Amino acid sequence: MKPRLVPCPACGTPAAFSPENPYRPFCSARCRTEDLAGWAEERYRIPGSDSANEDPNGN
Numbered sequence: 001m002k003p004r005l006v007p008c009p010a011c012g013t014p015a016a017f018s019p020e021n022p023y024r025p026f027c028s029a030r031c032r033t034e035d036l037a038g039w040a041e042e043r044y045r046i047p048g049s050d051s052a053n054e055d056p057n058g059n
Ligand SMILES: [Zn+2]
Pocket: 008, 009, 010, 011, 012, 013, 026, 027, 028, 031
């Protein structure tokens, strides 16, 4: 039985969707980590925190 190939959500590389690929549906640990980090970053971003960081006298 051939493993099904799915495009890695992070980079688009065909990744084996099988128990042999512990990172499925990603192609590698790096892609999985980057994707999770991206989600975490979105979650941690609080609306308004960016403007609060801008000091008008700081520049
Ligand atoms: Zn990838």
